[in-house]
Amino acid sequence: MRERTEKCVVTFRTTAGAMAMECACKAAGVPGRLIPVPRSITAGCGMCWAAPPAAREAVEELVMKQRLDVDGIYAIIL
């Protein structure tokens, strides 16, 4: 398995919310990618946006500015 590092993880209530996040990040040049939601956040299913910790501020700004449908933002080791 790959080495674990800290990530800024954004979760969503819908798949469409995750897609909106990906589109917004790509357009704004904010790094990250969609991954399955880890169980340390919630047991279940769905996808989340995982970004380097340094991108947290940019992620939060994007979420606010574009009213993205976000469930939570976490700093976790993945």
Added chain:
Amino acid sequence: MIYLDNAATTRPKPPGVAEAAAAAMNGFGNCGRGVHSDALSAARTVYDAREKLADLFGCPRPERVCFTPNSTQALNIAISGLLGPGDHVISTDLEHNSVLRPLYRLRERGTAVDFVPADRRGQIDYNDLERLLRPDTRAVVCTHASNLTGDLVDIGRVGVFCRKHGLLLILDASQTAGVFPIHMEEQHIDVVCFTGHKSLLGPQGTGGLCVGEDVEIRPFAVGGTGVQSYLETQPAEYPTRLEAGTLNSHGLAGLGAALDYIARTGIAAIREHETALARRFYQSVREAPGVTLYGDLDAAERAPIVTLNIGDLDSAEVADELAERFGIATRPGAHCAPRLHRALGTTDQGAVRFSWGWANTEEETDAAAEAVRTLAVEAL
């Protein structure tokens, strides 16, 4: 075959539509189920279609574009999810059964329903909206254009009426989406129900509803969503709220390609092309002996539909003759619009509907008009 049954479904589809659907069948995983590249391809394509439709309909957010297999299901979801016992709703005699039957079913369960009547020419009087208004009126449900005659409803005017009285406006855009401008915010429309396979030029099995801000529709179906798996109820957030089960991402890939074609061509250019052909046909058959035309064919704007009868001939016989002898595809009989057939006096005879699409030509239109004139003379 000269295909003039585009109000039933458009054929052919623009270049790229079938290819996109086929590529999706061979390359897509399931939208929202898993996060591998194939599942993400499906999810991205579905979201892209939401963005394009939100843009087309002036819908406030892509997440408020919810997909269904067709507009009938979209209308069922909107009507049953917004109205209930104790409510009063106004609709019109122009409606298709996809509006009428959900309303009749609501009526059996205690919802009061009134219809703006159509006269013998199939026209409605907008003043009837005020006349039918009651203290418990909650919504207006109406079509944007009659699928039988092609007459348009002045949706801007209906929207102003709804806004003035605090009513919801649920629009059936089955015959107009992609050809006539629709803007939810500017026209005060709360829900736009659309189908993908008619004037949006996409595959059958695609459709949906665009839901305005602050409009909370009770879910119709509940089930798998790919998110919030341990929740015992359907997630409350759009679009998942109204999308239980696997989406038709293959069809939606095709619809996305069709929306690209519409954006490239422009809805004004498509409208101009189709309505010019319908007008050309109308002008060519209007004086034919024994031909009765339905609707306001002199209106400045109307959907590209011309509906007629020849003498007292059964419309089924005329359509069969057109198909077998002249190779022209039309639709006869009743058109799922029973109230308007009654108003027009065509309950028994039905009517022959000619409807144009983006691919039809003047030559095809002239051949159809010539065939009608020939049958009209023979029927004398």
